Amino acid sequence: MQRLTGRLGGLAYGGDYNPEQWDEQVWKEDDLLMRRAGVNLATVGVFSWALLEPEEGRFDFGWLDAQLDRLHGNGVAVDLATPTASPPPWFTLAHPEAMPVTADGTRLTHGSRDTYCLASPAYRRAAVRIASALAERYGTHPAVAMWHIHNEYATVCWCEQSAAAFRSWLRARYGTLDALNDSWGTAFWSQRYGSWEQITPPRATQWHHNPGHTLDFRRFWSDEALAAYREQRDAIRAHSGLPVTTNLMLPGYQVLDLWRFGREVDFVGIDHYPDAPGTDAAADTAFGADRARSFGGGKPWLLIEQGASTVYAGDRTLGKQPGEMLRHSLGHIARGSEGALFFQWRQSRAGAELWHSAMVPHAGADTRIFREAAALGEAVARLGELAGSTVRAQAAVLHDADSWWALDTRGLPSAELDYPGSLRRAHRTLWDAGVTTDFAHPEDDLSRYRLVVAPALYLLSDAGAEALHRYVEGGGTLLVQHFCGAVDERHHARLGGYPAGPLRTALGIRGEEYRPLAAGETVALSDGSTGTVWSESLRCEGAEPVLSYASGMLAGQPALTRHGFGRGTGWYLSTRLGDPGYAALMARLLEDAGAAPEVAGLPEGVEAVRRHGEDGRSWLFLINHGGQPARITVAGLDLLTGAEAGPDGLHLPAGGAAVLRTVD
Ligand code: GLA
Numbered sequence: 250m251q252r253l254t255g256r257l258g259g260l261a262y263g264g265d266y267n268p269e270q271w272d273e274q275v276w277k278e279d280d281l282l283m284r285r286a287g288v289n290l291a292t293v294g295v296f297s298w299a300l301l302e303p304e305e306g307r308f309d310f311g312w313l314d315a316q317l318d319r320l321h322g323n324g325v326a327v328d329l330a331t332p333t334a335s336p337p338p339w340f341t342l343a344h345p346e347a348m349p350v351t352a353d354g355t356r357l358t359h360g361s362r363d364t365y366c367l368a369s370p371a372y373r374r375a376a377v378r379i380a381s382a383l384a385e386r387y388g389t390h391p392a393v394a395m396w397h398i399h400n401e402y403a404t405v406c407w408c409e410q411s412a413a414a415f416r417s418w419l420r421a422r423y424g425t426l427d428a429l430n431d432s433w434g435t436a437f438w439s440q441r442y443g444s445w446e447q448i449t450p451p452r453a454t455q456w457h458h459n460p461g462h463t464l465d466f467r468r469f470w471s472d473e474a475l476a477a478y479r480e481q482r483d484a485i486r487a488h489s490g491l492p493v494t495t496n497l498m499l500p501g502y503q504v505l506d507l508w509r510f511g512r513e514v515d516f517v518g519i520d521h522y523p524d525a526p527g528t529d530a531a532a533d534t535a536f537g538a539d540r541a542r543s544f545g546g547g548k549p550w551l552l553i554e555q556g557a558s559t560v561y562a563g564d565r566t567l568g569k570q571p572g573e574m575l576r577h578s579l580g581h582i583a584r585g586s587e588g589a590l591f592f593q594w595r596q597s598r599a600g601a602e603l604w605h606s607a608m609v610p611h612a613g614a615d616t617r618i619f620r621e622a623a624a625l626g627e628a629v630a631r632l633g634e635l636a637g638s639t640v641r642a643q644a645a646v647l648h649d650a651d652s653w654w655a656l657d658t659r660g661l662p663s664a665e666l667d668y669p670g671s672l673r674r675a676h677r678t679l680w681d682a683g684v685t686t687d688f689a690h691p692e693d694d695l696s697r698y699r700l701v702v703a704p705a706l707y708l709l710s711d712a713g714a715e716a717l718h719r720y721v722e723g724g725g726t727l728l729v730q731h732f733c734g735a736v737d738e739r740h741h742a743r744l745g746g747y748p749a750g751p752l753r754t755a756l757g758i759r760g761e762e763y764r765p766l767a768a769g770e771t772v773a774l775s776d777g778s779t780g781t782v783w784s785e786s787l788r789c790e791g792a793e794p795v796l797s798y799a800s801g802m803l804a805g806q807p808a809l810t811r812h813g814f815g816r817g818t819g820w821y822l823s824t825r826l827g828d829p830g831y832a833a834l835m836a837r838l839l840e841d842a843g844a845a846p847e848v849a850g851l852p853e854g855v856e857a858v859r860r861h862g863e864d865g866r867s868w869l870f871l872i873n874h875g876g877q878p879a880r881i882t883v884a885g886l887d888l889l890t891g892a893e894a895g896p897d898g899l900h901l902p903a904g905g906a907a908v909l910r911t912v913d
Pocket of ligand 1: 520
């Protein structure tokens, strides 16, 4: 990353650039407008396969040579993409077996994008061939500053080639069919496999799938995508020493194990489009950004795509409010992004995404959107000095792909067990409390966090249970929420009481019986608050009850417990508290754990996050998402305005933002 920001002389600003959709006159205007907007990085070639390789094995680089030279001449560096997310029609016709097949057996064809099976040998060969050809030609081109592999690895396939690759993966994982049968529990429903060939991807079937089967297929597919990424990355590295990454999908998609991807990219890159307007969009931005930083082990990362004026809200896109482009971009940069890029530079006039927003809208440069894009470019340029600085979090929310996948299984006791929703809620509650939060894997060393929350850790490995035990014993404060640690990594129930053994000891409880609540049912708790979704019959084995059930069959039994264990404290919450109760619990835990907000006593709607440099300097981002002006007692030089926040503090207008340079 340092190599990229060093080359750019600061943070990155720009977006996807698709000059092949336009003519020379527009290119000339692009040059001018990119200068006006302070664009220094353009992502080129993401969907250019059909132009770069018009026939199998015949390359045409002439147009790209000209575009890269032009961009370079205009002072814009290039994030050069491999175009493998959208194979051209000739590819389908030459390799029909490489087209993806859905779980119900429908074979898809070209006409959209992402029409390939990642496990298809023909596709993989074609992808590496074009990646190698690009790297060979442009590996030392002066315009190119980084490599962008593929686009949002996410497409899953259930075809015969996927089946063959799945079987190889299973053989490597289990060695013998007996081990596989044991792991999947195939003694149930007469599912025993007598040969490897009998195993298929979990295609459409009569009722519930085997949960071990579906979990392993998701693990396999993530590994397959990672292998496809690595092949292209290594092909590029043979010709270029520049950083290589890919743009990871939005937080709602969990096709990949992003902890593993985070280890294979030179820096993490994400796409992020908020899924709701207003303050929810700001919280969602923080959610996406904190994930990105965490998957990269805390190192600086890059926001590769966002919408200039788009918030996805269910069945429609809503326009961003004036100033939101700046606030969202700063929200990402505050949490470790080394810049802000968009999809895309110029709004397309044709094609499937012609109504997707862009930095230069259909109406041209004389628009609010372009003026805001240009102002943002200026703001990003003023922040160059904080490149390389990092974010320190006091709290962590546990995040594990296996748990998400396992909880995404049909046939669990309640359909309201919502993995992404539970994670978002825990993160949002900490965000509302002004506390900077990481995500962490349950098997990590968590000792640097004062508070760790496990909102939906349904599946927990033995190693994870031991790590959490160690964390509490060593002095940490841990909150474990309902139905956590109920199954092991094979999706087998934990026997002898929930959750997993070593975690049970740290929490001082034994879960005996789970009692999901009916849709809309609430259960009263001893302090007058209520729980929904879930309840559990718990026995305290060392823990003290903090709240108990006040109604229903579990009346008098513990609902929330606290256990001093070693030097730390393990809390267990066996129901889903209402929002006020959950916020109050989190506030109590933060206080007990000694975790403080970045700036105490902030007015509602003001977000504060700090980036720390190695030289003792730090940069405090203050973003006012609310509708009221705010006065905040902080001092420092605001990089955005060049003004010093004086003794009576900083005045932040409604919707305003400041980035104060301070000394730690
Ligand atoms: C993704 C893709 C882009 C574009 C945007 C639209 O992030 O990578 O190609 O489709 O979504 O929001």
